[in-house]
Each structure stands twice: as C-alpha cells, then as structure tokens.
Amino acid sequence: MLCAGAVISGFPERGWSQPPAVAYAEANHDIDESLRQKLLDNIAAADSFVDHYEAEAWLMLMAGRMERFVDNPDQRFALLRKIHSEARRAELAPELVLAVIEVESHFNHYAVSPVGAQGIMQVMPFWKNEIGRPEDNLIHLETNLRYGCTILKHYMDRSNGRLAEALARYNGSYGSYRYAAKVMDAWERWR
Structure with missing residues (x-):
C-alpha cells in the first residue's frame, strides 16, 4: 500500500508542481484540509485504478455525486473504492x-x-x-x-x-x- 507522500511524489512526473486536488483546494480556500487529506489517503489506497491520476479524478467526481446519499466523507471514499474494485473485477x-x-x-x-x-x-x-x-x-x-x-x-x-x-x-x-x-x-x- 502506498502512502499519500507517494501519491504526491508522482505528480512532478506529469509536470505538475502539486496534485490537482491540492491545486484546487488552494485556489478554492473553502476546501477542508482534513477532507483533502482523506482524499489523498483514499487515492493512495485505491488499487483498482490504472494510476493515481485516474483514482483522484474518479474519486473526486463520484464523491461529489454520492454526497447526497452518503454524508460522511470517510464512508463515501471507502465505499467508492470498494465499488470500483468489485466492478472492475x-x-x-x-x-x-x-x-x-x-x-x-x-x-x-x-x-x-x-x-x-x-x-x-x-x-x-x-x-x-x-x-x-x-x-x-x-x-x-x-x-x-x-x-x-x-x-x-x-x-x-x-x-x-x-x-x-x-x-x-x-x-x-x-x-x-x-x-x-x-x-x-x-x-x-x-x-
């Protein structure tokens, strides 16, 4: 299992100074730091994606759509990872x-x-x-x-x-x- 630091370290390879989620959070200061960290942790734990960029993009998009059904961000991200993994399997x-x-x-x-x-x-x-x-x-x-x-x-x-x-x-x-x-x-x- 990768740590969040491994996720962040992969972004310079793409020419980014920071992950898109971090850049978005900094541009929109209303993003909760603990939520940002949860996202990074869940991206690192996601094992059914092609790469971390795909994980970040999919998890961010689907987490927003799932929010009306599942309030808790920890539960949302964990559920999304499990659904993605089983669907891909x-x-x-x-x-x-x-x-x-x-x-x-x-x-x-x-x-x-x-x-x-x-x-x-x-x-x-x-x-x-x-x-x-x-x-x-x-x-x-x-x-x-x-x-x-x-x-x-x-x-x-x-x-x-x-x-x-x-x-x-x-x-x-x-x-x-x-x-x-x-x-x-x-x-x-x-x-």
Missing part, C-alpha cells in the same frame, strides 16, 4: 454499478426489500444456497458487492451486452423494462 463499468446501487438501495447497506433481497445491491438470499455458501452474510458490503457485480456481469454476458435486458434479468423483471430505464437514467447522472 467483474469487468463492469463502476458507474453502472453505482447506478444499480442508487436504484436498488439508495446506498443503504442494510436495505431489505419486501421480497427479501438484501444489502446495497439487493441480492436475493437464494443465491447463497445455489452456490453452497449458506453462511454468507449479504448485508456485509464486500460480500454483497461481490455477489451483485458477479450476477450483473453474468446477465450482461447472457444478454450479449444488451444492457436493458441484463438489467431486467438482474431485477427479476425480464420482459419489463421499467427497472432498466430507471437504472439507465441513474447511469446518465453517474457518467
């Missing part, structure tokens, strides 16, 4: 996963639907028995993201990349595209 666009989560649970880790879907991505518990892991806790964030992203990727592959069809299958509403339309509308806001 499953070969999904992280912004699509963010859209699914927005529609499914509004980022509530403890959400349980009337039909029993659980967690941030609203995974149905029958999947645990289907794969022989009845002890898995679908409220656990990492477990829920792993299941949800894997299931969504499966439906993307099964639908030959047809997003509306894959989303309808994910939601269990195959044949109706109302849910898919909601997710695609949300995806526009995350891209």
Whole structure:
C-alpha cells in the first residue's frame, strides 16, 4: 500500500508542481484540509485504478455525486473504492454499478426489500444456497458487492451486452423494462 507522500511524489512526473486536488483546494480556500487529506489517503489506497491520476479524478467526481446519499466523507471514499474494485473485477463499468446501487438501495447497506433481497445491491438470499455458501452474510458490503457485480456481469454476458435486458434479468423483471430505464437514467447522472 502506498502512502499519500507517494501519491504526491508522482505528480512532478506529469509536470505538475502539486496534485490537482491540492491545486484546487488552494485556489478554492473553502476546501477542508482534513477532507483533502482523506482524499489523498483514499487515492493512495485505491488499487483498482490504472494510476493515481485516474483514482483522484474518479474519486473526486463520484464523491461529489454520492454526497447526497452518503454524508460522511470517510464512508463515501471507502465505499467508492470498494465499488470500483468489485466492478472492475467483474469487468463492469463502476458507474453502472453505482447506478444499480442508487436504484436498488439508495446506498443503504442494510436495505431489505419486501421480497427479501438484501444489502446495497439487493441480492436475493437464494443465491447463497445455489452456490453452497449458506453462511454468507449479504448485508456485509464486500460480500454483497461481490455477489451483485458477479450476477450483473453474468446477465450482461447472457444478454450479449444488451444492457436493458441484463438489467431486467438482474431485477427479476425480464420482459419489463421499467427497472432498466430507471437504472439507465441513474447511469446518465453517474457518467
């Protein structure tokens, strides 16, 4: 794991005297120093990005968009890193996963639907028995993201990349595209 100093030291290679987040904070003095440090720490901890510049740009942009759902910056950055990592592992666009989560649970880790879907991505518990892991806790964030992203990727592959069809299958509403339309509308806001 890299420290924040390693992040900052990589910026001169790009011809910058300081990271863009630092320059932005200095130009806009209303940025909280502790928030700036949290961002630097989270960029350094992010392991699913091509480089630290991509991590900084994506985390800054998505953290601003996620603020209306998750107040605490520490929780926001940690959640974004986990979502990005699981989405990339499953070969999904992280912004699509963010859209699914927005529609499914509004980022509530403890959400349980009337039909029993659980967690941030609203995974149905029958999947645990289907794969022989009845002890898995679908409220656990990492477990829920792993299941949800894997299931969504499966439906993307099964639908030959047809997003509306894959989303309808994910939601269990195959044949109706109302849910898919909601997710695609949300995806526009995350891209």
